[in-house]
Amino acid sequence: MRSALHRVVRTLRGVRWYLRELTDESAYDRYVAHLRAIRPGAPVPTRRAFERMRTQRQEADPRQGFRCC
Numbered sequence: 001m002r003s004a005l006h007r008v009v010r011t012l013r014g015v016r017w018y019l020r021e022l023t024d025e026s027a028y029d030r031y032v033a034h035l036r037a038i039r040p041g042a043p044v045p046t047r048r049a050f051e052r053m054r055t056q057r058q059e060a061d062p063r064q065g066f067r068c069c
Contacts, residue, residue, distance in 0.1 A: 028053070 015021065020026045028050050035042055 028047050031050060032044055035044060
């Protein structure tokens with residue numbers, strides 16, 4: 001019984017990881033880890049500020065193409 005529960009939990013964790021990667025929900029977590037590794041004393045932006053910076057960077061890049069929304 002325990003091993004079956006363990007397999008279910010492991011599968012659900014895998015699905016959660018996959019969905020976070022697919023939707024790029026984990027981008028903020030990766031950015032924070034990178035920032036702390038490179039500049040430990042630097043202030044970490046809020047998730048909202050990070051999303052704003054990322055959106056502005058994407059819109060400023062002409063290679064991103066036309067965005068309708």
